Amino acid sequence: MASxxxxxxxxxxxxxxxxxxxxxxxxxxxxxxxxCPASSRSRFTSKRPVNLIASVANRSRPRxxxxxxxxxxxxxxxxxxxxxxxxxxxxxxxxxxxxRVSLHKWLDDEYCPEETNVEISKVAASSYYSSLLEKRTDxxxxxxxxxxxxxxISYQESFHGAFSSANAAIDLxxxxxxxx
Numbered sequence: 001m002a003s004x005x006x007x008x009x010x011x012x013x014x015x016x017x018x019x020x021x022x023x024x025x026x027x028x029x030x031x032x033x034x035x036c037p038a039s040s041r042s043r044f045t046s047k048r049p050v051n052l053i054a055s056v057a058n059r060s061r062p063r064x065x066x067x068x069x070x071x072x073x074x075x076x077x078x079x080x081x082x083x084x085x086x087x088x089x090x091x092x093x094x095x096x097x098x099x100r101v102s103l104h105k106w107l108d109d110e111y112c113p114e115e116t117n118v119e120i121s122k123v124a125a126s127s128y129y130s131s132l133l134e135k136r137t138d139x140x141x142x143x144x145x146x147x148x149x150x151x152x153i154s155y156q157e158s159f160h161g162a163f164s165s166a167n168a169a170i171d172l173x174x175x176x177x178x179x180x
Contacts (some may be wrong), residue, residue, distance in 0.1 A: 092132035100125035
């Protein structure tokens with residue numbers, strides 16, 4: 001992103017006015033926060049809009065560790081995986097059907113009821129079922145595969161696209177995993 005902004009500012013500004021490349025992300029981060037949809041706010045502790053650019057800028061800076069702290073002080077990152085017992089064909093069918101119904105309801109509630117939502121939920125459920133039968137347990141792999149298959153649908157008269165639909169499906173799956 002910094003290189004894109006750098007190219008844009010290089011073309012538009014004389015050199016004396018151009019910001020240094022290491023100043024670009026903090027400058028962009030100071031911009032207005034990007035608001036999240038109301039339905040996704042439940043995942044955050046604050047109801048205020050989240051500045052996504054600032055969080056990317058903070059992650060892109062080198063981290064300085066306190067030499068007195070140990071590696072054990074940091075909380076472990078939770079790995080998102082499908083439970084093994086969901087990989088058996090009857091349970092995989094049950095989970096994919098659950099996703100079809102849940103995603104369709106979520107799309108109708110989040111945006112508006114439309115025919116595309118039926119197709120999206122069918123394709124997402126089919127992709128999920130195939131992934132489970134192929135013993136894929138990594139949610140990142142399932143997300144990418146699902147997004148690829150959802151690109152076959154026309155979103156011309158829709159409020160969403162392949163990646164937003166796949167992200168919503170994976171979010172629903174994560175919630176289901178947490179509940180089980």
